[in-house]
Amino acid sequence: MSSSPLAVNFVLAGVGGQGTLLASNILADVALAAGLDVKKSEVHGMAQRGGSVISHVRWHPEQVFSPIVGVGEADILLAFEKLEALRFAHYLREGGTAVVNDMAIVPITVSAGSAVYPKDEHLGPALAAARATMITVPGERLAQKAGNVKAANVVLLGALSTLLPLTEEVWWSCLEQRVPRKFLELNRQAFAAGRAAAAAHAAG
């Protein structure tokens, strides 16, 4: 659907508090650094701790019009949580890629016993039916190894960065601007771990 490898529609989905907003900010920064037009859209408001969060980011070498990505039009779904990956899978276009964090956050509807958390086995067939590729990343585990479980969002960005024809330096220069100085090294390692995980996935 995209005419240029840098005309990219992203949908980021997760749960409040997971760092989706920081990730979408960095995606927007990267576009600007790469000389692209970019729009980013998210809706805050009633979102309490624990609510679903969705963020749209659109890149285009010339001009982006709509700030929102349509259903079936996302090139990349970056899912910070597995249930949210399923909830927003229909945003992916045919041939799109889902980068899915191997993380389950149980919603209150499940803990209250009125609903059931979907099994992992649903992910593969759902994405196959969407004719999309899935890359699973153990974000929290790799972030923990890098020094702080909260850097999982940076691990995921590292994995996502391998899907796009931009240098690692562009990504890192934007990340550097957004993370506190004392956590620079930790985030560098988290980003590298995400890249390595995606590369290992690509190598099969």
Next chain:
Amino acid sequence: MRRILSGNEAIARGAWEAGVFVAAAYPGTPSTEILEEFSRFPGVYCEWSTNEKVALDVAVGAAYAGRRALAAMKHVGVNVAADSLFYASYTGTEGGLVFVSADDPAMHSSQNEQDNRRYAAFARVPCLDPSDSQECKDFCIAAFELSERFDTPVMLRTTTRINHSSTPVELGERGEVRAAHKKFPRDAAKYVMVPANARGRHPVVEERMRRVAEWVERTPLNRIEWRDREVGIITAGVAYQYAREVFPTASVLKLGAVHPLPARLLREFAAGVKRLVVLEELDPVIEDGARLLGLACEGKSIFPLIGELDPKVVRRCGEAAGLPVDRPPVKRADLPLPPLPGRPPVLCPGCSHRGVFQLLAKKKVAVSGDIGCYTLGFLPPLSALHFCGCMGASIAVAHGAAQAGLDERVVAVLGDSTFYHTGLPALANVAYNKANILLIILDNRTTAMTGHQANPGTGVTLQREPTDVIELEPLVRALGIKHVATVGAYDVGEVERAYKELMATNEPAVMIARQPCALLPESRRQWVPLEVLESCNGCGVCFRIGCPAILKSDEIDPDNRKPLALIDKDLCTGCEICAQICPHDAITTRDQMRLLEDGEHGSCALAPQGGAQ
């Protein structure tokens, strides 16, 4: 320099570059970040006002004093401020006066989706409607020029999708900051709106709008983009982006100024295309205007009147109407998915409102609610709130119901910030007219729902200056309420004792249930996650308070075959509401948790349940 700014950040930037000195607002999604961002600039005065009417009056006063001034509010805030808008339209100002109306199509966080472009026509003020962040900044600056040129307040109208989308913006420098006049203007004919003077001003206002109607014909804020002439689309705001995305070949009349409409430009555009279509979100404001000009056009016959537009909706409707869409809508087969559990908004773990609502649920009392986090008390399993209309309505609605002669006594609940906003006059009315209601002020020491903004109870201003706290107890007593009790909102027993005592009076009564919001930084530092003990038998009482931190464990009680409780230690703050209502003392207190921790180094009498991790 180019930066990526949200619409709200861009409006704040525009105001700063326009030389605005005074800005005032009451927080409200999707407008809140405008003042938060503006407060970060040097050389400005800005404030959280107690409500939107006060904010607009503050901005008007600053503009009378000769400064450029901004007021910002969500769409329903303009209802609160409407009285002020209408006099300000008559008086005009000295310095530029712009107010932001942030509308919320789809009601992401609002009680209705009113289209405030209607207010511009109603109050006879110009209205600008930006399509991205760059225009948010540029239109904000243009609005101040317009305001001063025509001596009128100007509405800068946005929608949630514009406020909360981020796009690149070219930054400029701060423009001239006009000094304040030395004196307040003394011009009774212009500024004292008694009937005789107001009769003199009304023709001035109508003449002003005739001159603005000339200006909108020439301003570059309105422009025709000629492409194929088969179809011409008149559009504004975020809908312009959808028009360009979905109908790339169509000619477009992009309106930056949506009130008044440029009649000659509309006629020229209509004459140049074969089929004239209006694409706008919510009301047919432009469409009605075009029809009044006698132009044959389509609009709401094609596109929905209700809710937010998006490219998918525009493409589907456009294709059905035979418009030249870029491509057919993507048709996706349903994915093979199980039913997906939702993540509804809920009262947070440790919410200071939960203790009051579990009591009100238990008492099955009628509760008149208000706007804030606590509105979520209506949700099951608490289901303890039976009315929510608008800011401050809880008290007088309970009052009216009581005076009508209900059999039951009605309880009104509202938060501290909402009480300062519009609760005050309603409570004075309760005391004055002796309405037999109980008001519970849920005092969490912040404006929580919009993201912890300061208010008159916090002791700090928007610009982070210390200020005196307006204490609720003396305030409530001064309004004439004789029965006042203050309780710690986490103390279930104390809340119930005060409730019984106040309900036993047959006079207006107020309970102040106080506990700082659990998400405030000072509160977070005091979190102590609790645990479930072996004495849990799965009775389920703790599941009925709707706390996200209390889970049903996989372990089943062997006697009553029900799941045992389990506390999520990552979510639990240690508010102890569940521990206090547990009939089996099966949930630890904070003190017991400290004992347990000490017990790791020695013996301990408390044995946590096996699954409690």
